[in-house]
Amino acid sequence: MLSYLSQMPWWQALAIVIGVVALMELTAYAAHRWIMHGKWGWGWHESHHQPRTGLFERNDYYAVVFAILSITLFAIATLTGTAWLFWVAAGITTYGLLYFLAHDGLVHNRLPFRIVPKGGYLQRLYQAHRLHHAVDGREGCVSFGFLYAPPIRDLKAQLKRPQPGADA
Numbered sequence: 001m002l003s004y005l006s007q008m009p010w011w012q013a014l015a016i017v018i019g020v021v022a023l024m025e026l027t028a029y030a031a032h033r034w035i036m037h038g039k040w041g042w043g044w045h046e047s048h049h050q051p052r053t054g055l056f057e058r059n060d061y062y063a064v065v066f067a068i069l070s071i072t073l074f075a076i077a078t079l080t081g082t083a084w085l086f087w088v089a090a091g092i093t094t095y096g097l098l099y100f101l102a103h104d105g106l107v108h109n110r111l112p113f114r115i116v117p118k119g120g121y122l123q124r125l126y127q128a129h130r131l132h133h134a135v136d137g138r139e140g141c142v143s144f145g146f147l148y149a150p151p152i153r154d155l156k157a158q159l160k161r162p163q164p165g166a167d168a
Helices: 003-007 010-036 042-049 058-080 083-107 120-132 152-160
Strands: none
Touching: 003 083, 010 042, 010 058, 010 083, 042 058, 058 083, 083 120, 120 152
């Protein structure tokens, strides 16, 4: 049933997956900044900026939307025998797994164990997302990426700058 996947060399498949993961980070950044923190998407995302009272929050609908997209692409790829589309779906799924582990697991402790990074990339990612949540509401937040984190000193400097429309 998946024999069509052998039509493409492994290195091309891997390149597609890695490229899609990178594109997903750009897509997630844009969606987080302009949809989730915008008027249209804040209704779901606001729950993520409030204390969670149960296992799930309304913000988790975004994960469901991307999962449906990925499942649909897997189905179309399998029905049509389109190898590259299968690997695009695999890239979206890989990004989703990395997002879940880094964001929900590491930063928001939604796994049954807790990891507190002591240095390097994971600590920067953790700190950047904590700074994202340092602001009440949807305006004035920093660091909208999920797998990329700008330098912490830059984010702290952004938070200190007066925000447009804020009372001085």
